[in-house]
Amino acid sequence: MTYPTDRKYTKEHEWITADGTIGITHYAQESLGDIVFVDMPKVGTEITAGKTFGTVESVKAVSDLYAPASGTVTEVNGALATAPEQVNKDAHGSWMVKIKLKDPNELNPLLSASDYEKFAGEEAGH
Amino acid sequence: MVEFNGWDMPVEYPASIGCGIVSEHMAVRTGVGIFDVSHMGDIRLSGPGALDAVQHISMNDAARLAVGQAQYSALLYPEGTFVDDVIVHRLGQDDYLLVINAGTREKDFSWVRDNTRQFNCRVEHLSDDFTQIAIQGPKGVNLLQKLTDANLSAVKFYWVTRGTVCGLRDILIGRTGYSAEDGFEIYIPADEATSARVWNEILEAGKEFGVVPCGLGARNTLRLEGSLSLYGHEISDTINVWEAGLDRFCKMEKPDFIGRPALEKARAAGLKKTLVGVEMVDRGIARDGYKVLDDSGSEIGYVTSGSPAPFLKKNIALAYVPTEHAAIGSTVKIEIRGQGVKAQVIPIPFYKRPKKS
Numbered sequence: 001m002t003y004p005t006d007r008k009y010t011k012e013h014e015w016i017t018a019d020g021t022i023g024i025t026h027y028a029q030e031s032l033g034d035i036v037f038v039d040m041p042k043v044g045t046e047i048t049a050g051k052t053f054g055t056v057e058s059v060k061a062v063s064d065l066y067a068p069a070s071g072t073v074t075e076v077n078g079a080l081a082t083a084p085e086q087v088n089k090d091a092h093g094s095w096m097v098k099i100k101l102k103d104p105n106e107l108n109p110l111l112s113a114s115d116y117e118k119f120a121g122e123e124a125g126h
Numbered sequence: 127m128v129e130f131n132g133w134d135m136p137v138e139y140p141a142s143i144g145c146g147i148v149s150e151h152m153a154v155r156t157g158v159g160i161f162d163v164s165h166m167g168d169i170r171l172s173g174p175g176a177l178d179a180v181q182h183i184s185m186n187d188a189a190r191l192a193v194g195q196a197q198y199s200a201l202l203y204p205e206g207t208f209v210d211d212v213i214v215h216r217l218g219q220d221d222y223l224l225v226i227n228a229g230t231r232e233k234d235f236s237w238v239r240d241n242t243r244q245f246n247c248r249v250e251h252l253s254d255d256f257t258q259i260a261i262q263g264p265k266g267v268n269l270l271q272k273l274t275d276a277n278l279s280a281v282k283f284y285w286v287t288r289g290t291v292c293g294l295r296d297i298l299i300g301r302t303g304y305s306a307e308d309g310f311e312i313y314i315p316a317d318e319a320t321s322a323r324v325w326n327e328i329l330e331a332g333k334e335f336g337v338v339p340c341g342l343g344a345r346n347t348l349r350l351e352g353s354l355s356l357y358g359h360e361i362s363d364t365i366n367v368w369e370a371g372l373d374r375f376c377k378m379e380k381p382d383f384i385g386r387p388a389l390e391k392a393r394a395a396g397l398k399k400t401l402v403g404v405e406m407v408d409r410g411i412a413r414d415g416y417k418v419l420d421d422s423g424s425e426i427g428y429v430t431s432g433s434p435a436p437f438l439k440k441n442i443a444l445a446y447v448p449t450e451h452a453a454i455g456s457t458v459k460i461e462i463r464g465q466g467v468k469a470q471v472i473p474i475p476f477y478k479r480p481k482k483s
Contacts (some may be wrong), residue, residue: 030141
C-alpha cells in the first residue's frame with residue numbers, strides 16, 4: 001500500500017488533509033476488519049487534538065477515533081452511516097468529518113506518508 | 127495473531143485470501159470453513175470405574191451414551207456453578223474422552239483427577255497429543271468424505287467414528303462442533319509436519335466447496351448466533367446451571383453428581399437472574415461486559431457476549447437480567463459509551479440451522 005502524500009498521519013492511524021478533512025488509514029481498516037458502524041460527532045462539535053471524537057466498530061472490535069488536530073466540525077460524511085463498509089473498500093477516499101482547523105500548525109508534527117508507512121509496517125510486524 | 131490462553135491464534139485470516147470474520151462466518155453458514163482448534167483440551171477416563179467416575183463429575187447422564195456417541199455436559203462445583211462445559215465422548219465400553227476448553231485445561235484436569243480418585247479408572251491428560259481440526263458447515267460432510275474411508279453419512283450428529291483421514295489410520299472423527307452447523311472435528315496426532323500437511327490437504331480438497339480457514343473471530347460470531355455458551359462469558363464459577371439455561375443437559379434424575387444438591391436448592395429457591403438473548407433496536411452494538419439498564423436507566427444486568435451477527439444481519443447479545451425482565455418482547459437498554467441504547471429480548475437460539483428435508 002502506498003499512502004497518499006497530500007495529507008498527514010497520526011500514530012493512532014488517522015489521516016488529515018491541510019483543509020481539515022479526517023479519516024482513518026488503510027492500515028487501520030485492515031486491522032479492524034469488517035467495519036459495521038461509524039459513530040461521528042455532530043456538526044458544530046469542538047474536537048481537540050489527541051482526544052477521541054468518535055468511534056469505529058468492526059465485527060470484532062470497537063475502536064476510538066482520535067482527533068489529529070483541534071477544530072470545529074463543519075461537515076460529517078453521512079454516507080458512512082448507511083454504508084460503513086466503504087471504509088474497508090477505500091479508507092483514504094472515505095473521509096469521516098471535516099473540521100475548521102483551530103491552528104494549522106498543529107499538523108506540522110504529524111507523520112508524513114513515508115514515515116507513517118514505515119510506522120504502520122512496524123506495528124504490523126508486532 | 128493474538129495470544130489466546132497461551133496459544134498464538136488468528137482472529138481472522140487475511141482478506142487477501144478471501145477471509146475476514148464476515149466472509150469466514152458466511153462460508154460456514156452456506157458452505158464450509160475449517161478451524162484449527164488444537165487449543166482445546168482432552169481428558170481420557172478409562173477402566174472399569176470410568177462410567178461411575180464420569181457420572182460423578184458430569185451433570186449429563188453418561189449412562190445413556192452408546193459406544194460411539196457424544197453428549198454436551200458440564201463439570202460443576204458443589205455450588206452448582208461451572209468448572210467448565212465439556213463434550214463427553216464414549217469411545218469404548220469403559221473409555222471416555224472429555225473435550226474441554228483451552229483456558230481451563232489445567233484447572234479441569236486437576237479437578238477431574240482429584241474428584242475421581244475413589245473410582246477404579248485411569249485419568250490421562252491428552253491435550254498435547256492431538257491436533258484438532260474442525261470442518262464446519264453444510265458442505266463439511268462432502269469435503270471430509272473426499273479425504274476419508276469412513277462412511278460419514280452413517281455418522282449421526284453427536285456421534286463419532288474412526289477412519290483413515292489423509293492417509294493417517296484410525297483417526298477419531300466426531301460429528302460435533304461449535305458453529306451451530308453440521309460439521310466434524312478430527313483428532314490427529316500432534317506432529318507439526320503431519321498437522322500442516324492435513325490442514326493443507328483439507329484446504330486443497332475443499333476448493334470446489336469454497337472452503338476458507340476461519341479464526342477465533344468467526345468462531346465467536348458463529349457460536350453467538352447459535353447461542354452456544356462460552357466459558358468465562360455465559361458460564362462461569364459464579365453462574366449456576368439454571369441461570370445459564372442449560373437445564374436440558376442436566377439430568378437431575380440420575381444418581382448423585384457433584385453440584386446436584388445445590389442445584390436442587392437453587393431450583394426450590396427460584397431463579398433470580400437468567401440468560402436472555404437481545405436484539406439491538408436502536409443503532410449500536412452491545413459488547414461483552416456492557417451494562418444492561420432498565421427503562422429508568424438503573425443497572426439491572428450485564429452483557430456476556432455481543433456482536434453484529436453476520437448471517438442474521440442484526441446486532442445481537444446474550445445478557446444476564448433479573449427474571450422479571452426476561453420475557454420475550456421486554457425492552458431493556460444497553461449502556462454503550464454512556465448512552466442507554468434500546469434493545470429487545472428475543473428468543474434464543476438466535477439462529478437454528480435448517481432441518482434437512
